[in-house]
Amino acid sequence: MNKKESIRNHAIKVIAREGFYRAKVKDIAEEAGIAAGTVYLYFSSKEDILDYIFLVEHQRRADFVNRLYIKNTPIDIVIESFIKFNYDCFREEPETANVLYRELITVSSLKNQKSKSVMGEVYKSFYKILKQEKENGKIREDIDIEVMSPLIINFLRNSSYNILAQYKSVDYEHMKENLKRLVLHGIMK
Amino acid sequence: MNKKESIRNHAIKVIAREGFYRAKVKDIAEEAGIAAGTVYLYFSSKEDILDYIFLVEHQRRADFVNRLYIKNTPIDIVIESFIKFNYDCFREEPETANVLYRELITVSSLKNQKSKSVMGEVYKSFYKILKQEKENGKIREDIDIEVMSPLIINFLRNSSYNILAQYKSVDYEHMKENLKRLVLHGIMK
Amino acid sequence: MNKKESIRNHAIKVIAREGFYRAKVKDIAEEAGIAAGTVYLYFSSKEDILDYIFLVEHQRRADFVNRLYIKNTPIDIVIESFIKFNYDCFREEPETANVLYRELITVSSLKNQKSKSVMGEVYKSFYKILKQEKENGKIREDIDIEVMSPLIINFLRNSSYNILAQYKSVDYEHMKENLKRLVLHGIMK
Amino acid sequence: MNKKESIRNHAIKVIAREGFYRAKVKDIAEEAGIAAGTVYLYFSSKEDILDYIFLVEHQRRADFVNRLYIKNTPIDIVIESFIKFNYDCFREEPETANVLYRELITVSSLKNQKSKSVMGEVYKSFYKILKQEKENGKIREDIDIEVMSPLIINFLRNSSYNILAQYKSVDYEHMKENLKRLVLHGIMK
DNA sequence: GATGAATGAGCGTTCATTCAT
DNA sequence: GATGAATGAACGCTCATTCAT
Known part of the structure; x- marks a missing residue:
């Protein structure tokens, strides 16, 4: 082991x-x-453990979004998949969700350069997907995808966490559907 | 003093x-x-200071959103105003923004009950605004406003912070406009 | 006041x-x-308060024993009176008893010279009473009254406190009688 | 070590x-x-150290007196031995004497339950010795040994300390003899 | 004389990190 | 590689004392 x-x-x-x-x-x-x-x-230190936790989790997301990009996945499926991915991660390992959500910010001031750059990859892949779809004419013209892509990614991840953390007995499918609709209507023609 | x-x-x-x-x-x-x-x-303690910081800031937001509700402000103006409010707060007092954003979560596990309940007021006022506008037929039927209102509020606040923290030289008006559009298209008919 | x-x-x-x-x-x-x-x-200081408390209480005892000496009180009456005096003091002001008993020693290392010298007066008066009675032939020859007088005084004061502190419902007269007997048989012919 | x-x-x-x-x-x-x-x-704490000091010292006394009881030691030897025991302890380790005498009371208000119960054992063993000797007809009828045994034990321990603390150059054997006589005459027929 | 806000030295305790075994 | 006893810097908090009002 x-x-x-x-x-x-x-x-x-x-x-x-x-x-x-x-x-x-x-x-x-x-x-x-x-x-x-x-x-x-x-x-090398206690902080180093946290950095490594971030690195692994960010890498998983980077890989996931990158795979969607390579496969030319349409934007509505990307949003849906990413919501589902976060949901599943957080439901299967609630502790990981907690750490990602709570400590990410606190430590963003730390020196975890490696973890940061991996998170950058997530933004980049998602941006490339949005760019493609904008060229395909699916995204509204007045949306600046360069600016919005990291905001949307964070929104999706945070909302997944918030929903799972706040609501104990709720129709999760219903909520995922709501979240997806809001974002899709927000950016698509 | x-x-x-x-x-x-x-x-x-x-x-x-x-x-x-x-x-x-x-x-x-x-x-x-x-x-x-x-x-x-x-x-009474170091933690007590942080609680008080949260309390004051949450109260400001609660008052702000509540005032919009009382004045029957239409939803697009509410979104625009809340974005502007957060922008201005964060630009004028970047340190406060930092603390609100970074420590809020860490300490949400603490016993800051008072601060929490005030944050609840923000959600409630915003929910009432959305409810009103849904009855006015402005909000899409398939949006569950009870679920989405806290997510949207957090999205707006966090995005304001993120933009100011990430982008040094950027057209802020342009970004605020983008953020507003995304949310409005996301929820309105 | x-x-x-x-x-x-x-x-x-x-x-x-x-x-x-x-x-x-x-x-x-x-x-x-x-x-x-x-x-x-x-x-002048917190310690100074304690010194003063001791001073007053020691003075009361010094005056009491000295008065017995001046009146040429026989030893058995002295013992009995001193037991009764301590009993009454402690029963009327249990807090004073507590302080006298608990803090006396702790602070004996302090600089309460004045309080100490007053306590010396108690020993001296009691010693003079014992000396008188030894000359009267009432005290056993083999008792070194110079050595024993402070020990006996302390014994009487401490025992009074102990009895009151330990036993809640007890025949106090019976205990005072016992204490008196022990000391009198211990020193008298 | x-x-x-x-x-x-x-x-x-x-x-x-x-x-x-x-x-x-x-x-x-x-x-x-x-x-x-x-x-x-x-x-676990500074106080815990003091508790342990008491525990060890009380245990030593409890063991000592209990051994005398088991061996059916006559009362005059018990008194003499206990005086000698305290003398020796205090002469060999004057600091221990100081702590026992000075801090015992201060801390008796604390939660040192274990140390307290061990001290109770000392009283109990000594009481059993006195009871035995009363049945043997050696103790005066008018002495209530249940009440007096803890008082006497404390008297002996405190007096040992007092003598050593007060008198620098003195005939210690003479003083021990005096102390023993007082107590024995006080309680025996 | 009386106040009580302000001080700041002082201390018990914690815990990340080290290193001899 | 693995241990866990030992370290000691660090910090939150207390409270006797002062002094401007």
């Missing part, structure tokens, strides 16, 4: 529960069934 | 610069030109 | 409740219905 | 010198040749 991945996974649990600053390296280690010192064989 | 307000203002500066957990009470006091102990004459 | 005495009396209450180090000057002042700063018009 | 015991021993020194509230954890650690943080690997 890969120990670095094990630490990442258990760190997500602890950080989701306590928040990054309250989370103790000792607790993460304990949760992972190793000694505190061992963590430092795989990560 | 109101010392509690002075502490709030200088705390915003320090917390914006360092983040809440890195910000030292001593630094906040120093920035405000008082002794560290004096802070505790006005706040 | 004498403000210094008022502070002394209310300080006794607070110190009895919290212990000297936990007792706050502010609480003492509040209890006495004055401002914290006012305390420092009558006492 | 047992580090917990080392901390206990050095804490006794510092607390004896400064008093509990003046003693700094840092000083205790420094005295013990370790870092301040290390103290918290063995004790």
Whole structure:
């Protein structure tokens, strides 16, 4: 078993529960069934663990959106898929959602250059999809896709999280449908 | 001079610069030109300062949206005004924007009940505006306004922050216009 | 009304409740219905208040024992009276008893020279009584009264406190009688 | 080398010198040749150290008196031995004596339940010895041993401390003899 | 004399990180 | 590689004392 991945996974649990600053390296280690010192064989610092969590999650999104782009997926399917992707991620691993949503901003001031640049890839791929569709005449002319693409991506990810975090018993399909409609009507002709 | 307000203002500066957990009470006091102990004459703890910052800002938004509701403002003007309001707030006090955006989530897990309930008022007023306009036949039937109103409010606030934080030299009017269009097309007939 | 005495009396209450180090000057002042700063018009420091409390109480005991000495009171009556005196003091003002018993030792390391010297007077008077009675042939020859007089005085005072503190519903007369007997049989022929 | 015991021993020194509230954890650690943080690997708080000091000392006395009881030791030997035991303890470790005598009361208001219950054992064993001897007809009928046993135990311990603390150059054997005589004459037929 | 807001030294405790084993 | 005891810098908070009003 890969120990670095094990630490990442258990760190997500602890950080989701306590928040990054309250989370103790000792607790993460304990949760992972190793000694505190061992963590430092795989990560240079506590912050480094968080960076790595972001990196992996951003990479997953970058890969996902990039794959949609390569396959020439039409914009309505892209929006729908990305909503579904985030929903599924967050429902399957609620702790990861928590960490992504809560700590992302706090740490954006940190030095996680690598994680940042990967997030940039997500924006870029989504932008390319929008550009293609604008050329196809599907997107309204008065929408500046360069400016809006990161805002929309963030909106979709945050809303997915918000819905799952706020509403306990609700028709999720209904909400996903609403979210998709709002964005599609917002940008399409 | 109101010392509690002075502490709030200088705390915003320090917390914006360092983040809440890195910000030292001593630094906040120093920035405000008082002794560290004096802070505790006005706040019961460091966390209490943050709560108060949120409370004041949320109250401003609650008042703003509520006033629009009372005046029966049409939805397109509401969206436009709220975008402008956030823009202006964030441009005038970028540090406040930083704190609101970065720390809001981190601390949402804390016990800031008062601040939370005030934020709830924002949602409620905005929901009432949307409800009115739906009855007026301006909102598309397939939009569930109960679900979407908090998502839209957050979208507008976060996007305002994102744009100001990301783009240094840009045509802000153009971006505000884009944001408004996306949301209006997204929800209106 | 004498403000210094008022502070002394209310300080006794607070110190009895919290212990000297936990007792706050502010609480003492509040209890006495004055401002914290006012305390420092009558006492030079928090410790100074405690010194004064001791001084007053020791003086009362010194006066009491000295009066017995002057009146040529026989030893059995002295013992009995001193037990009764302590009992009555402690029953009437249990807080004072608490402070005397608990803080006396802690602070014996402090610089309360005046209070100490007054306590010395108690020992001296009691010693003179014992000496008189030894010359009268009432005290056993093998008792070194110089050594034993302070021990006995402390024993009587501490035991009074202990009994009142430990036993809630008990025949106090029976216990006082026991205490008196033990000491009298211990020292008399 | 047992580090917990080392901390206990050095804490006794510092607390004896400064008093509990003046003693700094840092000083205790420094005295013990370790870092301040290390103290918290063995004790949960500063107060916890004091509790442990009491526990150990009370246990020693409890064991001592209990052993005398088991061996059916006659009362005069018990008194003599207990005086000697306290003398020796206090002469060998004057700091321990100081702490026991000075802080015992201050902290008796704290939550040191364990330490308290151990002290109760001392009273109980001594009471059983007295009861035995009363049945043997050695103790005067008019002495209520249930009431007097804790008072006597405290008297012996406190007096040992007082003598050692007050008198620098004195015939200690003479004083111990005096103390023993007083108590024995006080209670025996 | 009386106030009480302001001070700031001081301290208990935490916890990321190290390193000898 | 793995451990976990030890470290010690760091920080939130307290409260005796002062002093301008």
